[in-house]
Amino acid sequence: MIDVRALVLAYPSQSALDAIGFAQRASEQVSITVLTTRGGEKYSYRGVEKVIVANVEDPTPDQLAGLLEKTFSSYDIVVAPSSKDSTDALARLSALKNLPMFTEVNHLEPSGDGLVVTRPVIAGRAYVTYSTRVPAAFTVAKKAFPPQSADHEPDVEEIEAPPASMVRVGVEEKKFSGVNIEDAEVVIGVGRGFRKKEDIAMAEELARLLNGAVGCSRPITADLGWLPEDAWIGISGKRIRPKLYMPIGISGAPQHMSAAIDSKLIIAVNKDKSAPVFQYSDYGFVIDLYKLLPALIEKLKQRKRT
Amino acid sequence: MNIGVLAKASIDPNMVRADSEGNILLESMPLALSEYDKNALEEALRIKQEKGGKVIVLSALTWGPTSKRLREAEQVMREALAMGADEAHLIVDEALIPGNPLTTSLALKALVEKIGGIDLILTGEGSMDTVSYQVASRMAALLGYPVATFARRLELLDGRVRVTRDLETRLETVELPLPAVISVTGEINKPRLPTLLQIRRAMSKPLNKYTLADLGATVEQAHVEVKEMKLLRVARKQVLIEESDPEKAADKLIEILENEGILK
Ligand SMILES: Cc1cc2nc3c(=O)[nH]c(=O)nc-3n(C[C@H](O)[C@H](O)[C@H](O)COP(=O)(O)OP(=O)(O)OC[C@H]3O[C@@H](n4cnc5c(N)ncnc54)[C@H](O)[C@@H]3O)c2cc1C
Numbered sequence: 001m002i003d004v005r006a007l008v009l010a011y012p013s014q015s016a017l018d019a020i021g022f023a024q025r026a027s028e029q030v031s032i033t034v035l036t037t038r039g040g041e042k043y044s045y046r047g048v049e050k051v052i053v054a055n056v057e058d059p060t061p062d063q064l065a066g067l068l069e070k071t072f073s074s075y076d077i078v079v080a081p082s083s084k085d086s087t088d089a090l091a092r093l094s095a096l097k098n099l100p101m102f103t104e105v106n107h108l109e110p111s112g113d114g115l116v117v118t119r120p121v122i123a124g125r126a127y128v129t130y131s132t133r134v135p136a137a138f139t140v141a142k143k144a145f146p147p148q149s150a151d152h153e154p155d156v157e158e159i160e161a162p163p164a165s166m167v168r169v170g171v172e173e174k175k176f177s178g179v180n181i182e183d184a185e186v187v188i189g190v191g192r193g194f195r196k197k198e199d200i201a202m203a204e205e206l207a208r209l210l211n212g213a214v215g216c217s218r219p220i221t222a223d224l225g226w227l228p229e230d231a232w233i234g235i236s237g238k239r240i241r242p243k244l245y246m247p248i249g250i251s252g253a254p255q256h257m258s259a260a261i262d263s264k265l266i267i268a269v270n271k272d273k274s275a276p277v278f279q280y281s282d283y284g285f286v287i288d289l290y291k292l293l294p295a296l297i298e299k300l301k302q303r304k305r306t
Numbered sequence: 307m308n309i310g311v312l313a314k315a316s317i318d319p320n321m322v323r324a325d326s327e328g329n330i331l332l333e334s335m336p337l338a339l340s341e342y343d344k345n346a347l348e349e350a351l352r353i354k355q356e357k358g359g360k361v362i363v364l365s366a367l368t369w370g371p372t373s374k375r376l377r378e379a380e381q382v383m384r385e386a387l388a389m390g391a392d393e394a395h396l397i398v399d400e401a402l403i404p405g406n407p408l409t410t411s412l413a414l415k416a417l418v419e420k421i422g423g424i425d426l427i428l429t430g431e432g433s434m435d436t437v438s439y440q441v442a443s444r445m446a447a448l449l450g451y452p453v454a455t456f457a458r459r460l461e462l463l464d465g466r467v468r469v470t471r472d473l474e475t476r477l478e479t480v481e482l483p484l485p486a487v488i489s490v491t492g493e494i495n496k497p498r499l500p501t502l503l504q505i506r507r508a509m510s511k512p513l514n515k516y517t518l519a520d521l522g523a524t525v526e527q528a529h530v531e532v533k534e535m536k537l538l539r540v541a542r543k544q545v546l547i548e549e550s551d552p553e554k555a556a557d558k559l560i561e562i563l564e565n566e567g568i569l570k
Contacts, residue, residue: 012474060480061443062452084439084473088455091407091443100408100530103438116533122435123319126330126537133529165452169468170479186568210568222472223493229474235437244568254319255434261540265566267559273548276320282543283562287555295552296559303560303569 004030004110004134007075008048009089011064013040015081020045021145022079022138025108026115034154035071037064037161047150056161064089066162072097076134077115087139094137101137102130106144124235124258142239177228179213186212187242187263189233190220193249193270193289197226202293203248209300215240217250234259249289252277269293307359307462309350310418311391312429312441315367315375315382316340319434324537332535337369337378339385342430344497346490349460350428351390351498357462362421363387363394366413368405372398380513387508388500394511395421399518401525404532405436409525411444416523417516418449426467427487431456442489452482455489 006023010016013036023032024047033050036043038057045051054067068089072078078093080086082104094101106127107118114133119141121128181187188207190200200214207214215233220226233240234256241262248269250256257280260266268281271288278284285292315337323331350361363386367379376398383394397413418424432439439455446453459470463481471478472491482488500508518524549555563569 061455065447084456084471087439088443088453091440092447092453094408094440095411095444095447098408098526100406101438101440103440120437121535122317122322122330123437124538125319125322126324126535128535129533131531131533166454167481168478169481170470172477172479174475174477210563218492222491244563244566254322258538261538265568266542267562273546278546279544280542282545283559284544284546285555285559286546286548287550287552291552292555292559295556299553299556299560 002027002029004077005075006030006032007068007071007078008032008034009064009068009078009080009086010034010036010040010043010045011059011080011086011089012083013037013043015083015142016040016043016045017147018081018140018142018145019079020048021147022105022108022140023077024148025145026077027110033071033075035067041156045154046147047152048154049152050157051154052157052159054159054161059161060164060166060168061085061088062165063161065092067159068093069096070159070162078135078137080139082139082141090137090139097135099135099137100132102132103139104141105138106141108145120235120258123254125254175228176230179230181213181215181231181233181240182238184213184240185242186210186244187215187233187240187246188212189245189247189250190214190216190227191247191250192217192219194220197224200226202297205297206293206300209297209304210244212242212244217253217256247277248293250277251275252280307353307357307426308362308424309353309359310362310364310421310424310427311343311347311350311386312414312427312445313343313347313363313365313382313386314340314433315365315369315379316433317369317435322537328537328539330535330537332369333371333374337375337382339382340430340433340435342432342434342490342492344389345492345494346428346430347386347389347391348495348497349490352495353426353462360392361390362424363391364414364417365394366397366402366405366410368402368410370400370403372400372403383513384508385500387511387513388505389498390504392511394513395516396513397516397518397521401518406530407438407440407444411441411448412525413518413521413523414441415445415448416518416521418445420516420521425485427451427485429487429489431489431491442487446487449485449487451485451487453487454480454482456491457488458491458494460488460490460494
């Protein structure tokens with residue numbers, strides 16, 4: 001495909017470069033228009049033809065969808081970073097314009113007059129490669145398409161945002177700990193095998209002794225709120241790639257384990273010999289975590305002292 | 307107050323089969339009721355208890371071959387009926403296989419219109435096999451309804467619904483007029499398990515099947531083609547250590563950490 005025209009929804013704006021990197025790879029000849037909202041223009045959009053800034057600061061997904069509808073005309077591809085609101089907006093546009101749409105794409109190749117894209121499937125345990133016609137819509141996986149730099153200064157245009165139809169009656173910001181499990185060399189994983197919030201102190205102690213960070217399964221954070229959501233490992237949380245991942249009291253659901261597949265070494269602790277986590281592990285300790293962890297922590301402390 | 311629940315017969319991600327080259331053997335993987343669609347159904351049953359009306363399950367078979375999959379899909383519908391749904395409606399048509407959100411949504415929209423009188427449509431945040439997160443938003447756009455995705459709290463008001471959306475950095479409470487489409491998270495509730503009696507009763511509840519022609523719908527043919535589907539495989543040692551003495555198990559673990567270069 002030559003001369004691809006790409007519309008990039010820069011929302012959330014701090015992740016827009018993921019989507020721009022995707023658009024740059026769609027063809028040798030690509031012209032990119034970025035659609036952003038107020039505040040988004042402060043990011044530099046390298047090599048982009050045009051930036052359209054909508055006069056809305058905190059858009060609702062229906063406003064994003066409305067903006068896309070307003071701007072979408074002769075574009076071949078519409079691209080956004082993977083986020084809940086941008087996915088919602090792109091899916092609405094796709095329905096109205098009869099576009100195929102692919103979420104969390106992590107690989108792209110131009111092919112004939114269409115595109116070949118790859119995305120995870122079956123809870124992340126497999127990947128599927130599609131060839132698709134254009135126009136089509138895509139959300140892209142984090143960090144999958146590092147943007148190439150270019151000097152071009154984009155033209156800036158302003159656009160009126162449609163009124164919000166979804167009425168917000170309350171907003172509660174989430175609290176994060178700032179832990180970075182994505183780049184940690186050692187990650188200790190906390191699962192439902194931990195009976196109380198206080199017991200997570202054992203995992204934290206172990207992480208300290210191994211210079212690592214504490215991550216967790218979805219129920220520990222999303223359901224119970226025992227850890228902040230930046231510790232969430234899985235297809236709906238973070239992907240990790242440490243030297244060592246230690247899932248403890250985690251059953252090993254595919255939605256969890258497929259986000260840890262790039263770990264060099266996996267050592268699981270689970271008292272149930274038939275837990276699926278052992279199939280994903282190099283070493284599996286079949287033991288009660290409440291027995292193993294105190295002994296392990298004590299021995300590691302001793303080892304440090306000598 | 308009639309509630310439609312979009313429920314998918316999904317490939318069970320716990321039962322993956324692949325050949326020696328890693329190609330996924332789709333046809334030998336069983337279908338099951340998608341995990342978070344159970345939460346949508348549970349929420350619908352809860353609302354029904356309060357407000358009355360019917361809970362109507364809507365589904366489109368998206369995995370083939372239909373000859374083999376039809377029975378499995380019916381089984382999944384029976385499971386939803388056993389949980390407490392009043393009736394189930396299933397679209398079975400070769401044109402929808404393999405499914406993609408574009409064609410699935412067009413078919414389900416036609417089904418919603420055919421049945422009529424549905425005030426609220428619920429579904430899971432994503433299906434457990436393809437996890438595309440699109441169908442709720444697409445359905446809403448096609449029907450001209452408002453939509454709220456990732457609901458972890460849902461409250462019915464007079465002619466409106468109040469929903470708390472679980473987003474990446476915040477919880478956002480919004481209000482939408484009915485009819486509306488809502489996708490729910492796995493955290494919104496704990497789905498009930500059907501009793502034996504309910505399972506038996508489900509056999510006599512209505513389960514209607516449709517082709518696209520029955521619905522007066524057509525979907526545009528394959529501009530999307532699946533080229534390959536492969537298992538992501540990493541060779542793991544899978545050494546199991548069944549040492550019940552904590553001291554010895556800890557020693558063994560430290561030895562492994564040393565040998566693997568984690569502890570110096
Ligand atoms: C669309 C979708 C997306 C999802 N996304 C994610 C995701 O991103 N991340 C995620 O984690 N999950 C995700 N899930 C949920 C996932 O399917 C599992 O439900 C979840 O991972 C289970 O968490 P767990 O292992 O902590 O709990 P459980 O499955 O309850 O496992 C607890 C384990 O602890 C063991 N145990 C209990 N007591 C002890 C003890 N004393 N000592 C040692 N072991 C003990 C038990 O044997 C058991 O294996 C998703 C699901 C769906 C459908």
